[in-house]
Amino acid sequence: MLRKKDASTRLIKPTLPEIFVDNVVDFVENWQPEWEYNGEIQIYDEGIAQYLLIGPKSHAKFFASLILGKPSLRCTVLPEEPIDELEEKAGSTFKLIYGQPLSRQAEKDIEFLIQTLEKRGYHFSSNR
Numbered sequence: 267m268l269r270k271k272d273a274s275t276r277l278i279k280p281t282l283p284e285i286f287v288d289n290v291v292d293f294v295e296n297w298q299p300e301w302e303y304n305g306e307i308q309i310y311d312e313g314i315a316q317y318l319l320i321g322p323k324s325h326a327k328f329f330a331s332l333i334l335g336k337p338s339l340r341c342t343v344l345p346e347e348p349i350d351e352l353e354e355k356a357g358s359t360f361k362l363i364y365g366q367p368l369s370r371q372a373e374k375d376i377e378f379l380i381q382t383l384e385k386r387g388y389h390f391s392s393n394r
Contacts, residue, residue: 268345270305273317274338275331278309280388281318281348282325283356288365289322290379291372293330301327305342317341320348332382333375352388359389 293301301307307324309317319325324341331339352358360383368376380390 268305269343270340271309271311271317271343272338273309273341275328275336277315278317278319278328278339278341279350280325280328280360281320281350281352282322283352283359283361284322284363285329285360285379286322286326286363286365287368287372287376289326290329290333291368291375293327294333294372294375297330297334301339302331302336303340305340307339307341308344309341310345310347311343312347317343318348318350320344329379333379357389358387359391361391 307327308320309324310320311317319328328339352360362376362380384390
């Protein structure tokens with residue numbers, strides 16, 4: 267049985283370099299409160315007060331939670347450490363991937379996410 271853990275969003279670390287903007291905006295606009303406690307977001311516990319995100323869906327929900335100002339999330343802890351592509355291959359630089367034009371509010375939300383992640387030391391590729 268996989269264990270669950272309450273993790274501060276400040277201690278959760280993304281591992282994938284792509285941010286699929288449409289998915290993040292959809293989760294922001296259709297946020298379900300149970301996502302904060304049902305363990306759908308998957309992490310790996312490094313044991314050093316830092317949790318690595320696992321999988322694209324977990325990343326999108328995590329980014330949405332940052333936009334919405336969620337302080338913590340109840341996550342499922344998986345036993346296998348993910349490859350940290352964001353740090354190892356992309357030099358902590360995100361690439362924003364857009365599918366459709368954004369509403370004015372969605373643009374503000376994504377700009378807030380960018381600012382939040384930049385404060386945490388991440389960068390963004392110049393094609394945003």
